Amino acid sequence: MAKSKKECRQYSVDYLKFxxxxxxxxxxxxxxxxxxKxxxxxxxxxxxxxxxxxxxxxVKTGKDxxxxxxxxxxxxKRPTVDRMFASTSQKNDDGLQYNISxxxxxxxxxxxxxxxLILPAVEEVLKTVLHKPASDIIKRIPLSNNTVQRGIDEMGYDIESFLCNYLQTTPFSIQLDESTLPEIHEELLFAKTLTTDTKGKSIFYVLKDYFMEKPILLSNIISVATNGTPAMxxxxxxxxxxxxxxxxxxxAIHCVIHQQHLVAKNLNGRLHESLRLVINAVNQIQSNALNFAQLCKENDENFHRLLLYTEVRWLSKGLCLTRFFALxxxxxxxLDAKDPILKENLIKWKPDIAYLTDLFTKFNEVNLQLQETDVILQEELIGISTNEELKVQFRNGYQQFWLQKDIPVTYPVLWNTARKFLIAFPSLYLVERGFSAVANLLTKKKKQTGYH
Structure with a gap:
């Protein structure tokens, strides 16, 4: 006997009273x-x-x-995911595009x-976690290559305009550096091409022309941080x-990251001779690099080549010496067969070479630490000893102390001196980081289709 079909009850509007x-x-x-439930x-x-x-x-029994x-x-009326996405305005879509850009x-x-990457990831989240069709939502988020670049350019122009207007009436400090990358034009707040040469005069007039274009007074500059090259x-x-x-x-501030240039150029005669021997050995071995690499393999060395030394790269001395001493x-x-005299001199000066290696290794460690984002170089301010009221305020922090509204009025000469140290950049870290980011893109990503 066949089973009777199970009855399916329907909802009635009268059930709302329950x-x-x-x-x-x-x-x-x-x-x-x-x-x-x-x-x-x-x-x-x-x-x-x-x-x-x-x-x-x-407790709710008896409600009407x-x-x-x-x-x-x-x-x-409670918002749901569907309603939230459905009610999103075009303005919010544009804001999202700019935020992601x-x-x-x-x-x-x-x-x-x-x-x-980003749009496929968003689509996967919507489908997997929220179980929502993502195609309509994804279409409303413009993130094509050209759209992202256009959004970044628009934000860059807006920031530059705002900042230049602010600098027209405000004292400020600048970081300045030069790069040999010809493709860099707009990745920094102010990056211009040197069309003739890289002499100090050319660099200055490029800066001056930019300030005249905005217009910003050169007299608003209170400090300049740059490296120690002759052009600077x-x-x-x-x-x-x-x-x-x-x-x-x-x-004028010499970049603290490049400070060992000053030390290296003033080495005593003994250490300078040690460095000269190392450089001569490196240059001689580089002309026979393949033979030296084969010898390193036979000796089961961890490295198969020496690093070149250059005056331009600020880490090169430490890296060159460290690799040289390891090999x-x-x-x-x-060198036993190539240059016996140089070999004997290296043996003679080995303790000094070891000391020089340790010295420049320390320089490198300090320099790399100074590049950390969270490190802040603070200038110790002393000399406030007569005003007991100000001494109490000074204990709350020197920045808050000097930024009081009364300080520039009461101590105008002292303020003009102190603000240089408060606003000054101690290094070229920000501009160096900008160059590094762009250089990475240009060297590793330039072969990608559609890359700008």
Missing amino acids: GFIPSSSDKRLPMCLLCN VLSNDAMKPSKLEDHPRRCHP LKYFQTLKDKLQ LRIAKSGKPHNIGEK FGRYGGFISYVKQNVPGVL FKTVLEF
């Missing part, structure tokens, strides 16, 4: 407005529906139809990462000398 509405996932199932279809009876609030919500109608209206710019990644710090033809001709009171025995073996 506190139930049809479930949004299945209209044949009742859902309690008080606890949002969905009951089975068998409970779609007045007696069972009336029994649920009496057992589970005794108007009360449950209010709960129903609130539930229907800003993150791409800060990360230093190629602009096409938006459509290649040359006494007569360096960039700083031209700045001081126009702004006599400007404070010292192999270097002596190689």
Whole structure:
């Protein structure tokens, strides 16, 4: 005998007085407005529906139809994921596009990462976690390569305009460096191409022309941080000398990351001779690099080549010396037939070479630590000893102390001196980081299709 077909009960609007509405996932199932619990279809009876609030919500027993109608209206007006995305305005879509473009710019990644990685990741989240169709939402987020670049350019122009307007009336400090990358034009706040040469005079007039274009007064510059190259710090033809001709009171700061240039150029005769021997050995071995590499392999060395020394790269001395000393025995073996005199001199000066290696290794460690974002160089301010009231305020922090509104008025001369140190950049870290990010993109990503 065939089984009788199970009866499927339908929802009735009269059930609202018991506190139930049809479930949004299945209209044949009742859902309690008080606890949002969905009951089975068998409970779609007045007696069972009336029994649920009496057992589970005794405090709410006796509520009238108007009360449950209010709960129903609130539930229907409650935002859902679908409604939130459906109600998103074009303005919000544009804001999202700019926010994502800003993150791409800060990360230093190629602009096409938006459509290649970010949008597919968002689509996967919507489908996997929220179980929502993502195609319509993804189409509303413009993240193509050209769109991202255009958004970054627009934000860059806006920031530059705002900052230049601010600098027209405010004293400030600058970081200045030069790069040999010809493709860099707009990745920094101010990056210009040197069309003729890289002399200090040319660099100064590029800066001056930019300031005249904005317009910003050169006299607003109170300090300049740069490296120690002749083009920057040359006494007569360096960039700083031209700045001081126009702004006599400007404070020139030698980048602390490049400070060991000053030490290396003033080594005593003994250490300088040790460094000269190392450089001669490195240059001689480089002309026979393949033979030296083969010898390193035979000696089971961790490295198969020496590092070149150059005056331009600020880490080169330390890296060159460290690698040289690590391969010292192999270097002596190689020079035994090539240059016995140089070999004997290296043996003689080995203790000094070891000392020099340790010295420049320390320089490198300090320099790399100074590049950390969270490191802040603070100048110790002393000399406030007569004003007891100011001494109390000084204990709360020197920055807050000097930035009081009364200080520039009461101590104008002292303030003009102190603000140079408060606003000055101690290094070229920010501009160096900008160059490094762009250089990474140009060297590793330039072969990607559509990359800008």
